[in-house]
Structure formats: C-alpha cells, structure tokens
Amino acid sequence: MLLSALLTGLVLGGTYALIAMGLTLQYGVARIMNLAYGDVIIAAAFGAFVLFNLAGLNPLLGLLIIVPAGFVLSYLIYALMLQPLARRSGDRGRLEVDSILATFGLLFVIQGIALVVFGSGFMSYSFLAVPINILGTPLAANRVLAFALAVLLGGGLYLLLTRTRWGTAIRAVAVAPGSAPLVGIDVDRVARFAFALGGALAAAGGVIISMYLTFSATAGVVFTMKALVVVIMGGVGNIPGALAAGLILGVVETLVASFIDPGLTLAATYLIFLAVLVLRPSGLFGRNAS
Amino acid sequence: MTTYGRRTILRGIGASAIAATALRSLPAFAQDRKAVRIGYAISKTGANAAGAGITTTPNYLLWVKDVNDAGGIKLSKLGVQLPIEVTEYDDRSSAEETVRAIERLATQDKVDFILPTWGTGPNLASGPSFDKFGYPQLAATAVTDMAPQVAQRWKKSFWLLGGGHDYANALVQLLVKQRDAGKINNKVAIISVADGFGIDLSKAATPAFKDAGFELVYDKSYPLDTSDFAPLLNEIAGLGADTFAAFSYPPDTFAITQQAVVANFNPKVFYLGVGTAFPVYPKIAGPNHNNVMGIGGIDPDSPDIEAYFKRHTELIGEAPDSWASAVTYSSLQILHQAIERVGDIDRDAVASEISTGEFDTILGKLKLKDNQLWSLWTVGQWQDGKFVGLSHTEREGAREPIVPKPNWTAA
Numbered sequence: 001m002l003l004s005a006l007l008t009g010l011v012l013g014g015t016y017a018l019i020a021m022g023l024t025l026q027y028g029v030a031r032i033m034n035l036a037y038g039d040v041i042i043a044a045a046f047g048a049f050v051l052f053n054l055a056g057l058n059p060l061l062g063l064l065i066i067v068p069a070g071f072v073l074s075y076l077i078y079a080l081m082l083q084p085l086a087r088r089s090g091d092r093g094r095l096e097v098d099s100i101l102a103t104f105g106l107l108f109v110i111q112g113i114a115l116v117v118f119g120s121g122f123m124s125y126s127f128l129a130v131p132i133n134i135l136g137t138p139l140a141a142n143r144v145l146a147f148a149l150a151v152l153l154g155g156g157l158y159l160l161l162t163r164t165r166w167g168t169a170i171r172a173v174a175v176a177p178g179s180a181p182l183v184g185i186d187v188d189r190v191a192r193f194a195f196a197l198g199g200a201l202a203a204a205g206g207v208i209i210s211m212y213l214t215f216s217a218t219a220g221v222v223f224t225m226k227a228l229v230v231v232i233m234g235g236v237g238n239i240p241g242a243l244a245a246g247l248i249l250g251v252v253e254t255l256v257a258s259f260i261d262p263g264l265t266l267a268a269t270y271l272i273f274l275a276v277l278v279l280r281p282s283g284l285f286g287r288n289a290s
Numbered sequence: 291m292t293t294y295g296r297r298t299i300l301r302g303i304g305a306s307a308i309a310a311t312a313l314r315s316l317p318a319f320a321q322d323r324k325a326v327r328i329g330y331a332i333s334k335t336g337a338n339a340a341g342a343g344i345t346t347t348p349n350y351l352l353w354v355k356d357v358n359d360a361g362g363i364k365l366s367k368l369g370v371q372l373p374i375e376v377t378e379y380d381d382r383s384s385a386e387e388t389v390r391a392i393e394r395l396a397t398q399d400k401v402d403f404i405l406p407t408w409g410t411g412p413n414l415a416s417g418p419s420f421d422k423f424g425y426p427q428l429a430a431t432a433v434t435d436m437a438p439q440v441a442q443r444w445k446k447s448f449w450l451l452g453g454g455h456d457y458a459n460a461l462v463q464l465l466v467k468q469r470d471a472g473k474i475n476n477k478v479a480i481i482s483v484a485d486g487f488g489i490d491l492s493k494a495a496t497p498a499f500k501d502a503g504f505e506l507v508y509d510k511s512y513p514l515d516t517s518d519f520a521p522l523l524n525e526i527a528g529l530g531a532d533t534f535a536a537f538s539y540p541p542d543t544f545a546i547t548q549q550a551v552v553a554n555f556n557p558k559v560f561y562l563g564v565g566t567a568f569p570v571y572p573k574i575a576g577p578n579h580n581n582v583m584g585i586g587g588i589d590p591d592s593p594d595i596e597a598y599f600k601r602h603t604e605l606i607g608e609a610p611d612s613w614a615s616a617v618t619y620s621s622l623q624i625l626h627q628a629i630e631r632v633g634d635i636d637r638d639a640v641a642s643e644i645s646t647g648e649f650d651t652i653l654g655k656l657k658l659k660d661n662q663l664w665s666l667w668t669v670g671q672w673q674d675g676k677f678v679g680l681s682h683t684e685r686e687g688a689r690e691p692i693v694p695k696p697n698w699t700a701a
Contacts, residue, residue, distance in 0.1 A: 004524060005521060005524075008518075008520040008521055008524065009521075011520075012518045012520070015517075015518075108335070111335060112335070115334065115335065115339065119343055120334070120339040120340050120342065120343030120344075121340060121343055121344055121570060121608070122340055122344075122540055122541055122544065122565075122568070122570050122574075123570075124541075124544060124570065124573065124574045126574070126576060129548055129551065129552065130552070130700050131551075131552045131553070131554060131700070137524075138524075138552060138553055138554060139520070139552070140520075140548070140549070140552040143518075212548065213517055213541065213545065214540070214541035214544040214545065214574060215541070216339070216340040216541070217339065217340075218335060218336055218337060218339045218340060218383075219340075219541075221337075222515050253518075254518070254520070254521045257512070257521035257522060258521040258524070258525060261510055262481070262510050262511070262512040262513075262516075262521070262522050263484055263510060263511045263512060263513065265512070265513055265516065266513035
C-alpha cells in the first residue's frame with residue numbers, strides 16, 4: 001500500500017517537475033515572472049492535439065516539432081516584448097513587476113487566440129492510456145512516460161548547466177547578473193536564450209500533459225500556479241531543485257490523499273510550501289539570500 | 291442673454307418629468323423599432339468559459355438564428371414582426387463583471403431582454419441586478435436548493451435546473467430499485483469535488499444513501515483542480531462497493547474515468563457528475579463510455595430533441611450536451627412565446643406570462659410551478675451512443691438502467 005502510494009506519487013510529481021522546469025529557467029535566469037507560462041503549456045497541448053488528430057502524429061514525434069517551435073516563439077517573444085523591458089529596468093524588482101504586467105497581457109493574447117481557433121470546449125485524445133504494472137501497482141503508461149521524460153529532461157539540463165561552458169554562463173547570470181558582464185558574458189543574450197529554453201521546456205510539458213489530461217483554452221492558469229509553487233520551493237533558477245520539489249509535492253499529495261484525506265491535498269501542498277519558505281527562504285536547493 | 295427665474299426652471303423640470311413619464315408609459319412606436327434587442331454577458335474567457343461554451347453560448351446562437359430565420363418575434367400590439375438584435379459582453383468568468391455588464395445592458399444599451407450567464411454562482415450573484423432593473427431572469431444553468439427562496443425574493447426570476455437534492459434523491463431511488471432487484475450490493479463509495487455543486491450534491495446524497503439503508507464505505511471530497519485520482523480510486527477499488535458515485539466537475543469527470551480504466555476498477559454502477567453528458571465524453575472514454583451514468587439525460591425517442599440535436603450540430607459543429615443544453619434552449623422558447631403572447635415589450639407582463647403560462651418546447655409542454663421547472667431529467671446513462679434519461683422528477687423514466695456496467699476494455 002505504501003509502496004503503491006509512493007510510486008503513484010512519484011509519477012504525479014514527475015508531471016509537476018516537468019511543468020516547473022521551464023519556469024525556473026525563465027524566472028531564475030531571465031528574471032521574467034512569466035504569467036503566460038501555463039498558457040504556453042496549453043498552446044503546446046493544442047499543437048499536439050492537432051498533430052495527433054489531423055496528421056495522426058504520435059505525440060512523442062510531435063515533441064520534435066512542437067519543442068523547437070516553443071523555443072523559437074519564446075525567443076521572439078523575449079526579443080520583441082521583454083528585451084525592451086529588461087533594458088530599461090535598472091534593477092531586478094522593476095523588471096519583475098514589469099514582466100508580470102507584460103506577460104499578464106500575453107496570457108490573454110494566447111488564451112484569446114486559442115479560444116478563437118479551438119473554442120472553449122474540453123480537448124482530449126487517448127494515447128498510451130493503458131495500465132502497466134510496476135511492482136504490483138497499476139500505473140497509467142502515459143504518466144510513467146511523463147515521469148521518465150521529466151527525469152530525462154531534468155537530468156540532461158542539469159548536466160548541460162553544470163558541465164558545459166554556456167551552462168556556466170547561464171548559472172553566472174542567474175547568480176550574479178550584475179557581475180556576469182565583467183567576465184565577458186553577454187547578459188542579454190544569455191537571458192534571451194534561457195527564456196527561449198524555458199519556453200521549449202514548457203512546450204515539452206504541454207505535449208506530454210496533453211497525453212493524459214483533458215485541457216481547455218482557459219486552463220493555463222492552474223499550471224502557472226502549480227509551476228510557481230514548485231519553482232519557489234525548489235529554489236529559483238535551480239533545475240534539480242524544481243525536479244526534487246515537484247517529486248516531493250507529488251509524493252506528499254498522494255500520501256495525504258491515501259492515508260489522511262483527499263480533501264487535504266491542497267492544504268498539504270501549501271503547508272509544505274510554507275514550511276520550506278520559513279526554514280529555507282531561498283528554496284530547497286537555493287543559495288542563501290544575498 | 292436670457293435669464294430664467296427659479297419658478298420657470300422648476301416648472302420646466304416638472305413639465306419635462308411629466309413628459310418623460312408619459313413617453314415611457316406609451317408603447318414604443320412601431321416605426322421606431324427595428325429589432326427586439328436582446329443582451330447578455332457570458333463567460334468567453336476565464337474558468338467558466340468551457341462550461342458556458344458547451345451549454346449556454348451555442349444555444350443563444352442557435353435560438354437567435356432559429357427565430358430570425360423564421361422572420362423574428364411577432365409583436366401583435368405593435369403590428370410588426372421584428373428580428374432579434376444581440377448585444378454580447380464577456381464577463382470573464384467574474385461575478386462582478388457579470389453584474390456590471392447587466393447594469394450596462396439595462397441602463398446604457400437599454401436592451402429589451404437580458405439572457406442569463408452560465409453557472410449557479412454567477413446566476414445567484416446577478417439575481418439582484420435582474421430584479422433591480424425589472425428584467426425576467428431565466429436561470430437555466432443554475433442548480434440550487436435555494437431556488438424556492440430566491441424565486442420568492444426576486445419575483446421575475448425563474449430557476450429551471452432543480453436543486454442538489456433532486457439529483458441526489460433521484461439517484462438513490464434508482465439504486466434502491468437495483469438493490470431490491472438483487473443487481474447491486476449494499477455498499478456505496480462517494481467522492482465529491484469541494485466546490486459549489488459537488489458540495490451541494492454530496493450534502494444531499496450522504497443522508498439520502500444512509501436513509502435508504504446503504505453502507506457508505508467511502509465518502510470524501512477532493513479539492514478543485516485535482517488532476518490525479520490514482521490514490522482515491524486505488525483505495526476505493528479494494529472496498530467492495532458495487533456503486534461508485536463521483537459528484538465531479540469537468541475535467542475531473544474525464545480524469546476519473548481514465549483512471550478507473552487504468553486501475554481496472556469495475557463497479558456495477560459507475561456514476562459521474564458534470565461533464566458525463568457532454569458530447570466530448572464518448573470521445574474521451576472511447577468504447578468505455580457505454581453504460582456510464584451521470585447527471586441529466588434526454589428522451590432519445592423525442593423527434594423534437596432529435597431535430598434540435600441536428601440543428602445544433604449543423605450550426606455549432608458539435609452536438610449539445612444532454613443535460614442543461616435542452617433546458618437552456620427551452621428557456622429561450624419560453625421567453626419567445628411569452629413575448630409573443632403579450633405582443634409587446636412589456637417585461638412585467640412577459641414575466642407573469644412565463645410564471646403562469648404553458649409552453650411548447652423541445653422538452654415537451656412545460657409549465658413552471660412557483661417559478662421553477664420540475665419536469666427534469668435527473669439521472670442519465672450512456673446507451674448506444676446516446677445519454678438517455680433514466681429518471682425524471684415528474685414523469686416515469688423512459689429507459690431502464692443497464693446494470694451491471696460491463697467491464698472496461700483497455701483502449
């Protein structure tokens with residue numbers, strides 16, 4: 001029973017981690033508090049839905065089209081809309097406020113386009129909605145796949161960030177955007193790249209989520225909220241942090257639902273969130289506040 | 291420069307006030323009217339957009355098209371037949387925005403009639419505004435046990451979708467028959483979403499099940515926006531209940547179905563809340579949608595309903611939902627016939643006609659009692675691709691429930 005709850009929880013946590021990793025890059029490195037993040041996820045889910053229904057394309061192959069598209073679009077959004085804000089803002093606080101307002105507008109643009117094109121109904125298709133047995137626990141194959149992809153993407157990004165030169169540059173910008181130019185890092189370029197990478201991750205999350213969740217054009221805000229909780233819990237800008245925080249939330253929610261009361265899952269989520277904020281204000285894996 | 295004395299001004303004000311009152315009480319001149327102006331505020335964006343987009347907006351569009359194609363609304367007292375002209379606002383799923391839009395429709399746009407928004411909360415929230423400006427409110431998508439009281443308070447409000455008790459009691463009665471026939475055991479598992487409708491239904495269902503002698507082996511609520519039902523269903527699957535009832539919202543309704551298939555949880559009665567009657571449900575559940583029960587239903591043998599489904603599908607590209615859609619469309623037919631019987635834009639007379647008259651609708655002849663509709667489908671079941679009504683608050687059910695539901699087939 002406990003083992004089954006743990007496995008179910010890890011699989012759910014994989015989803016949370018998956019949707020949070022992109023936001024942690026966008027917020028942690030580019031300092032853009034992207035309120036349209038959940039809507040990018042939904043847009044990608046619609047993309048997967050269309051490819052699946054019209055072209056009969058397996059969503060895993062759909063990833064190969066939608067993830068680069070998410071990268072390019074986010075790159076353009078940053079270059080056209082957010083870069084001017086980043087340039088004129090003197091400090092991080094100002095940029096955060098400006099980006100909240102700007103992306104709040106973007107949220108309605110994306111939602112509006114989705115509503116016009118797809119209407120407001122619920123969208124869903126069935127892909128790998130079959131049970132697979134892991135250690136005696138029946139789990140939905142598509143959720144297990146989401147978990148595996150979350151670990152794969154998270155692990156891969158972690159290696160890129162820690163083992164490569166540009167990963168070092170990204171981390172430098174995340175930690176000390178003021179000092180990074182002193183060692184020849186183009187902060188603008190790195191921020192733009194990190195934002196686009198975050199968009200690509202959001203797109204990946206959207207495609208994977210569309211395999212097992214019913215979504216509608218107006219469902220983005222739920223994902224933004226969940227991602228935000230995970231990002232702040234894990235330490236802003238920290239990929240392993242987002243992964244760990246997502247998994248912890250998934251496991252705790254499942255344990256609470258199984259052994260205490262399903263009505264308390266939301267309360268448990270925010271209790272842990274609060275505990276982390278009180279005990280480690282900069283997040284689980286965050287550095288101490290500078 | 292002319293100076294007016296105080297008396298002249300006062301006299302002027304008085305005269306114009308009298309003139310204004312006199313003009314108001316005169317029927318509008320036929321040549322002044324080009325159309326019957328209908329306004330509404332509906333959730334085109336935000337959390338309610340999905341529900342409104344399935345149940346309410348398509349029916350407004352269809353009704354306006356149907357009426358205008360037939361030449362419009364006949365106003366016999368003015369001797370004209372006028373088309374409908376629509377003023378539409380997006381309430382962005384916010385009750386405050388709904389109220390503001392209704393005030394605007396009443397005071398700025400001066401529309402002739404206002405159609406209600408979608409959902410229980412927004413309809414209750416906008417009740418006082420409809421009342422204040424004297425517009426009839428035909429709440430077709432509000433499920434509330436408070437309907438008798440609010441209909442008393444706001445005399446021109448009409449509550450057409452029953453209360454939580456009606457749905458819960460109908461389900462329990464239906465299950466008692468199944469139990470007495472030896473088709474299901476005595477154990478019931480309930481889950482409910484911790485939000486308006488789910489709370490209402492579970493509050494009514496829990497005592498009703500107990501009074502009927504059922505054993506509730508599981509009865510818990512889950513928070514709104516829960517997406518993962520594995521822990522709940524894994525636990526319930528081991529409790530031996532033949533009846534599973536989820537008082538759920540979409541998209542929970544869909545997620546619960548998918549998870550039940552994954553967990554191979556096969557109760558003999560599988561009952562879900564809002565969303566079961568949506569046309570998208572069979573697409574989501576695939577072959578497994580058959581024999582799932584839920585809220586609502588239609589009479590599959592009614593030619594009127596069949597024609598309505600056909601017209602709806604042609605205009606919207608999708609069939610209506612098999613619960614509140616037909617009620618919504620019927621409410622518009624009621625409004626239309628009431629206006630034509632009065633023969634003029636007289637909102638008081640129209641409201642009183644709605645509350646006393648009998649109307650021909652796609653649901654058959656309807657007559658309201660205490661400003662509420664009682665002729666309602668409460669429990670339905672997917673049978674052969676249609677969500678047919680099993681229980682009806684005022685008539686006998688048209689179809690027999692199929693129990694037990696066959697086992698799920700893996701997609």
